Amino acid sequence: MHSFGIPDIVARWLTATCLVLGTYNPYALSYVHWIRDVPGQHSMKVLVGVTLLILHVVAILSATRSLGMIGIGLLTALFASAAWTLIDHHVLDVEEPRVFILTLLIILSTLYGLGMSWSHLRNRIAGQVDSTDVTHNSPI
Amino acid sequence: MVAKRTLLCAFVVLAAYNPSGNSYVHWILSSEHISPLQICIGIALLTALVILTRMAYLSIKYFGIVAFSLLIMMSITFCVGLGLFAFQDVEITAYMVQFWAIMILGFGNTWAFVWKRISGERDVVRSPP
Secondary structure, eight states: OOOOOHHHHHHHHHHHHHHHHHHOOSSSSSHHHHHHHSOOOHHHHHHHHHHHHHHHHHHHHHHHHHHHHHHHHHHHHHHHHHHHHHHHTTSOOTTSHHHHHHHHHHHHHHHHHHHHHHHHHHHHHHOEEEEOOTTSOOOO | OHHHHHHHHHHHHHHHOOTTSOSHHHHHHHOSSOOHHHHHHHHHHHHHHHHHHHHHHHHHHHHHHHHHHHHHHHHHHHHHHHTSSOGGGOOOOHHHHHHHHHHHHHHHHHHHHHHHHHHOOOEEEEOOO
16 A cells, blocks of 8 residues: 655645646746736636636635645744745845745645645654544535 | 654653753753744654543543553552562652653553554544534
């Protein structure tokens, strides 16, 4: 049986990063740039927009369901302090607004990636299974 | 299976605090200013402890914690009965308390696998409200 490992986490993190940066990044080549800068192609823009929206909803739901508010809070604090460490060691220059926004987006994508990995990791570490009760209407 | 998880719990608990002088608490207390790296590692340790404690608690609950504590105490009594050491030698030190916490966390995180193996039932966590 396939055992969930680091390559699976990296694959989810890369997918989440592509999703987040594909939707918006402060440099170029994102959905927002396409909408803003390129005229026409309306049907294609709506199709891609709805697809991105669905993918974001899937990522947010899986992260909220598996991590919970406490998990999201702790991980956000962890990544924010990691970014602070990098800023303190002059690895990141957040005076540049684009770098600052990119850092926030990378933190978001890491949260998405870990949110999609956490149920697998929990199952592997403690043998517990995360579940969603599909027979009752869940608020999320 | 138990050993790997107990080792993981031992690493996290002992890295946070141990009386030898090489731990996160000592690192914080001995430095004049708290650096961002120390805060980052502190949050990482806190996150790991919350994760391990929460998962262990969900698997064994209070009954399991009491049962495993009794098991540890009875093992000490058993060792005394075998004559390995005397009751007078048993001291409640920081290491003793940490050993107890590590064993509870290790057993707690393994219990769902043991339960699945014994009864075929899985521990299921509902999505948070």
